[in-house]
Amino acid sequence: MRAVICGAGIAGLALAGRLYDVLGWDVVVLEKAPRPRAEGYMIDFFGPGYDAAEAMGVLPWLRELSHPVSEAAFVDEHGRCRARLGYDRFARSLNGRLLSIMRPDLELALRERLSFAVDLRFGVGPARIDPRSQGVRVTLTDGSVLDADLLVGADGLHSTVRAMALAEERRCVRHLGHHTAAFTFDDPLVHAEVGDRFCLTDTVDRQMGLYALRDGRVAAFAVHRSADPGRPEDARAALRHEYGSLGWLVPRALAACPPHSRVYYDQVAQADPPSWSRGRVVLVGDSCQAVSLLAGQGASLAVAGAYVLADQLAGARRVEDALRGYERLWRPVVRDRQRAARRTARWFVPATAGRLRVRRAALRLAALPGASRLAGLSTAGRRRPVLRQLAVASR
Structure with missing residues (x-):
């Protein structure tokens, strides 16, 4: 069996290794970018993705690459802390199963x-997708052609595979009113000031961390x-325009x-999307399950x-049955996280000074004994079957 995976991000690479x-x-992995992406932000990695990484044997390497973070500190324009949330309490609420790692x-x-036997190609992507009775033919942007038993769109929120084979983007993407x-940059003074904290501006309408x-x-x-x-068109100019009024260390950043080319x-x-698969084409990762950064578990879900x-x-007799089973099991988990993100959107970046004060008060309450456990469960979403239960649910 052959799989062609479009997208060498988190979901595509994880799937390639398992297949x-x-x-x-x-397995052939196609990535339209000319090289691995160097841009991205720090993520808190926990939940079902942590369980999957452990099962895949990659968790020790992730621990080596992770960064110790003591707290999230919300600071005013003079650098004074207005509210904080200790990471140790958050980690205890998750039984220590938490890593902070750059994407x-x-x-x-x-x-x-990945094994060297996995064919990983950069600078190329799909130009045409032709379904076959027992597979898919993919014409690439370099003119070559691949025949596969399965084509996977792991190419992100603006998925080319999804647009070509399932539905156009306007039917699939819900904007949440934020950019x-x-x-990354070099500045010894900023590095020393931040230390082992995640520092965020305590500001209305916009926030830099x-x-x-x-x-x-x-x-x-x-x-x-x-x-x-x-x-x-110019991300750096846009950032300087949007955040130029903020104080503290933001002007140095x-x-x-x-x-622009080095800014995510x-x-x-x-x-x-209405469906995650059609025939022998299936979506994975942000192409079908982007929850947004407001939910905090995009990488884990990928x-x-x-x-x-x-x-x-691995368990189904027919590929099509496996694709339907995957969506049936996993889509409710994703929708739970998406609903949670929409509920918390107005507090992520408060729109008024009043909401900013309410958020400060909530963070102070979160520091009380027992509150961190509640915060951990809230962040993780409603209780769902653990990964090993999902993995055998349809057997």
């Missing part, structure tokens, strides 16, 4: 775990309210912001969703 290592499939490092760990960006990385760089994360679903910038949105899909392919 080759466990099922023994011939590109998570991709690196999954990529380096987000991430970049800073992490100090172990190699001396600083990672910046930004999110602001915007009704415009488009993306700017903006001054050191790299050019996108809308905050969710993916909810790894876990790939795990469940591979498990269904």
Whole structure:
């Protein structure tokens, strides 16, 4: 059996490893970018993806690449802390099963775990998709042709595979009224000031967060309210325009912001296509289950969703049955997280000073004994079957 996976991000790499290592499939991974993505922000990795990473044997490498974070600190324009949330309490609420890791490092760990037998190609993607009775023919942007038993769209929120084979983007993507960006820069003063904290501006309508990385760089994360679903031609100029009024260390971060090509910038949105598969074409990761950064578990769901899909392919007699089983099992989990994100959207970046004060009060309450357990469960969503239960639910 051969699988062609479009997208060498978290979901695509996780699925490629499972299909080759466990099922023994011939796997080709296509990535339209010329090289692995270096841009991205720090993520809190926990939940079903953590369980899947442990089952896949990649968890020790993720621990090595993770960053210790003592707290999330919300600071005013002078750098004074207005509210904080200790990571140790959050980690205890999850029984210690929590890592803070840069998104590109998570991709690196999954990529380096791939067998050399997996054909990983950069700078190429799908140009045409032709269904066959027992498979798919994919014409690539370089003119070559691949025949596969399964085509996987793991190519993100703006999926080309989804647009070609299932539904156009306007039917699948729900914008949540925010834009987000991430970049890294060098500044020893900022690095020393941030230390082992995740520092965020305590501000209305827009927020910038800073992490100090172990190699001396600083990672910046930004999110602001915007009704415009488009993306700017120059991300650096847009960031300087949107965040130029903020104080504290933000002016230094903006001054050191790299050019447009080295800045990650996108809308905050969710993916909810009418169906996750058609024939021998299936979606995985953000192409079908983007929950947005407001939910906080996109990377975790990407790894876990790939795990469940591979498990269904291993246990079903027909590929089509496996694809339906995967969506039936995993879509309710994703929708739960998407609903949670929409409920909390107005508090993620408060639109008024009054809501900002309410958020500060809520964070102070979260520091009380027992509250961290409730916060952990709230972040994880309603209780769902653990991954190993999902993996055998249809057997």
